[in-house]
Amino acid sequence: MSPDKTEDEDKDVNVDQDQFNEEEESLGRVILPNKKKGEMFGIVEKMEGASRLSVMCEDGYTRNARIPGRMRKRMWIREKDLVIVKPWEFQPEKADVVYRYTKTQASYLSRNHMLPEVIDIFK
Known part of the structure; x- marks a missing residue:
């Protein structure tokens, strides 16, 4: 402890560093879209109800996406969220949501380019 700081100030600095380290560790490995499977980034533009949403995809198209049943209750999606979508093979204007990024993960992806x-709204 330095003579300029009191014991309380020194503890505050340590707490802030611990929170920062926990945030960095929680990022871990960020999932990226699998281009071989046709997955891509998208930004949720509008919630349409009944587990359906409008997503602006990285290829410039706006698709009607649905949240599959396995994700419906586990992952809550809001407007302006970054998601991974997989367009349907037989109807390319529709897609399934594969993954939703947290705000921290989205800003990390944006910072690292x-x-x-087209969809980088986190600048």
Whole structure:
């Protein structure tokens, strides 16, 4: 402990550093879209109800996406969320949501220039 700081101030600094380290560790490994399977980034534009939403995809198209049953109760999606979508093979204007990023993960991807310019709203 330095003579300029009191014991309380020194503890505050340590707490802040611990929170920062926990945040960095919680990021861990960020999931990226599998291009071989046709997955891509998307931004949720509008919630349409009944587990359906409008998503602006990285290829410039707006698709009607649905939240599959296995994700419906586990993952709550809001407007402006970054998601991974997989367009349907037989109806390319529709898609399934594969994954939703947290705000921390989305800003991490933006900072590291991993998002296409079309959907990078986290600048």
